[in-house]
Amino acid sequence: MLGEVPPLPLVAKWKKAANQVIIRKPGRKTEGTPIRTISVIIPAHNEERYLRGTLDAVKRQDYDWCEIIVVANGCTDSTAEVARGRCNRLITMSQKSLGVARNLGARLAKGELLLFLDADTVLEPKALRVIAREFSRAHSAGTLKGRPDTERLKYRLVYSLKNLAHRSLLHRGSSGVILCWKKHFIKVGGFDEGLEVRENSELIRRLGPFGKYRYIGNVSAVTSMRRYDQRGCRRVVWLWVKLWFRSIFGDLHNRHYETVR
Numbered sequence: 023m024l025g026e027v028p029p030l031p032l033v034a035k036w037k038k039a040a041n042q043v044i045i046r047k048p049g050r051k052t053e054g055t056p057i058r059t060i061s062v063i064i065p066a067h068n069e070e071r072y073l074r075g076t077l078d079a080v081k082r083q084d085y086d087w088c089e090i091i092v093v094a095n096g097c098t099d100s101t102a103e104v105a106r107g108r109c110n111r112l113i114t115m116s117q118k119s120l121g122v123a124r125n126l127g128a129r130l131a132k133g134e135l136l137l138f139l140d141a142d143t144v145l146e147p148k149a150l151r152v153i154a155r156e157f158s159r160a161h162s163a164g165t166l167k168g169r170p171d172t173e174r175l176k177y178r179l180v181y182s183l184k185n186l187a188h189r190s191l192l193h194r195g196s197s198g199v200i201l202c203w204k205k206h207f208i209k210v211g212g213f214d215e216g217l218e219v220r221e222n223s224e225l226i227r228r229l230g231p232f233g234k235y236r237y238i239g240n241v242s243a244v245t246s247m248r249r250y251d252q253r254g255c256r257r258v259v260w261l262w263v264k265l266w267f268r269s270i271f272g273d274l275h276n277r278h279y280e281t282v283r
Contacts, residue, residue, distance in 0.1 A: 063127035066097070085150035096119070162202065166197060194235040206229055
């Protein structure tokens with residue numbers, strides 16, 4: 023009789039890692055804050071310049087029921103070295119793919135609540151505690167108030183309009199942060215790995231049947247304005263508008279964002 027074929031080494035490695043409990047041991051609990059295990063998933067492609075600050079901000083949070091997962095994908099710089107020792111789990115992929123990186127991180131996550139965090143985005147202090155308190159079982163997806171990493175008026179105006187759209191539900195989108203429950207994420211199949219633009223909004227739309235969209239405005243996620251600086255503010259805003267219309271009337275699977283580092 024033929025013996026059982028052993029699993030591929032990489033798959034076996036992922037399964038072994040998935041069975042390890044790495045949620046940080048609870049140390050502090052503020053009265054009135056529900057205990058929710060949160061997995062912070064950070065996909066990173068050549069983010070050596072920004073990732074350290076992003077990770078340090080998460081590690082400074084006063085909420086201990088969490089884990090940090092970094093998925094370094096297609097990196098040719100020292101992104102993985104920056105992440106090593108600063109997160110609970112580091113995953114490296116040879117190919118660059120935001121959707122695949124996020125989905126892999128989510129599958130290996132031990133938390134019940136997933137927080138997808140851009141590698142150039144810094145959480146304000148107490149952000150995780152506020153999220154645990156305000157993102158409830160009645161919500162299916164959400165984001166935080168976005169804030170630019172500069173005080174330049176044009177960027178503040180852009181983010182004021184973006185926050186207004188999220189708060190008023192004119193657009194259910196994200197500002198460097200996406201929140202959802204892992205069980206719902208798995209049920210809808212995660213991110214569409216064939217989409218590179220507006221993939222966040224597309225996921226939030228599919229999560230809609232599970233509950234309400236939640237905009238949390240009393241704590242911010244501070245995001246780098248490098249794309250605006252390099253491509254121009256008006257050009258980026260105009261790109262947003264065009265992609266929004268094309269997402270309604272067409273297919274965005276053949277559209278790509280220019281990599282900015």
